[in-house]
Amino acid sequence: MRSNIRRALCCVLAAVTTVGLVACDKKASDEDQSPTAPTPVQTSFPAERLVPPPGVTELDYRHFIAGLFLGTGPEAGPQPKAAIEPEDDLKLLWGDTPLANESWRQMLGWAQDSHVKVLVSSALTPKQRTAVSQTLDQVRAIAEGAGFQFAISETGAAVTPPNVGELMVVPSAADVTRLCGTNAIGCAQMNLSAAGVIERASVFIYPNAPMDVITHEIGHAVLGLRHVQAVSGLPVPIMLFRSQNSDRLLTALEQEAVRQVYRRGLRGGADRGDFMAKNLIVR
Numbered sequence: 065m066r067s068n069i070r071r072a073l074c075c076v077l078a079a080v081t082t083v084g085l086v087a088c089d090k091k092a093s094d095e096d097q098s099p100t101a102p103t104p105v106q107t108s109f110p111a112e113r114l115v116p117p118p119g120v121t122e123l124d125y126r127h128f129i130a131g132l133f134l135g136t137g138p139e140a141g142p143q144p145k146a147a148i149e150p151e152d153d154l155k156l157l158w159g160d161t162p163l164a165n166e167s168w169r170q171m172l173g174w175a176q177d178s179h180v181k182v183l184v185s186s187a188l189t190p191k192q193r194t195a196v197s198q199t200l201d202q203v204r205a206i207a208e209g210a211g212f213q214f215a216i217s218e219t220g221a222a223v224t225p226p227n228v229g230e231l232m233v234v235p236s237a238a239d240v241t242r243l244c245g246t247n248a249i250g251c252a253q254m255n256l257s258a259a260g261v262i263e264r265a266s267v268f269i270y271p272n273a274p275m276d277v278i279t280h281e282i283g284h285a286v287l288g289l290r291h292v293q294a295v296s297g298l299p300v301p302i303m304l305f306r307s308q309n310s311d312r313l314l315t316a317l318e319q320e321a322v323r324q325v326y327r328r329g330l331r332g333g334a335d336r337g338d339f340m341a342k343n344l345i346v347r
């Protein structure tokens with residue numbers, strides 16, 4: 065595999081109505097266990113058992129985690145075509161090379177202890193700026209053990225590709241139209257330094273995009289989250305393909321799913337086998 069593969073994933077929220085709704089480890093080695101060996105001591109990770117939060121069955125929870133991090137299974141939402149067919153991604157890139165197909169099946173995320181410089185356009189509204197800071201606070205709280213740090217600073221409205229270690233948040237109708245796809249009101253682009261590891265990212269939104277669009281796109285750009293379906297009886301997830309035109313942050317179910325993945329030590333580049341080894345998804 066290439067040592068320096070990069071790709072942008074465009075995850076889109078597309079407007080569909082006039083009311084502004086939008087679519088777009090290491091486990092203990094068996095060889096350590098002689099017949100007389102004591103029961104292996106648990107690692108620093110919590111028990112392997114996966115306990116679903118209230119209101120969701122264990123099976124649905126596993127499906128939800130697979131959908132949210134790997135984009136697979138019955139809880140996976142619609143994924144942008146460009147993200148599934150890397151050849152089509154080329155037009156979305158800043159001159160980079162797309163990942164191999166199977167990389168789409170990996171968890172995406174920033175490297176352990178990433179210090180991300182967040183460049184927020186001065187053209188954002190105060191409410192949108194609040195959405196950025198609140199979402200990053202939430203991400204820091206739920207990505208347990210990741211050691212992420214975010215330093216937010218304001219930048220001009222000009223759109224330029226971010227440098228390594230930067231996340232840009234840019235309100236630009238023209239760029240959304242050009243980069244995010246028909247009917248979109250926002251999208252996120254991530255460039256990867258290795259399979260699944262985000263090294264820089266941009267979020268493009270419509271100037272009037274509601275707060276949940278910003279949270280959604282940061283979900284893509286920082287946590288590498290995919291689109292998911294709503295679980296019956298629970299609040300509509302922020303990572304649903306369509307915005308609810310709200311100021312909500314990631315829902316309790318999304319937060320708990322992120323916590324379980326991160327506290328088990330999974331990071332960008334983890335694959336389906338890793339998720340199974342951590343007892344997170346259905347085999």
Ligand SMILES: [Zn+2]
Nearest residue numbers: 075076077088
């Ligand atoms: Zn999206």
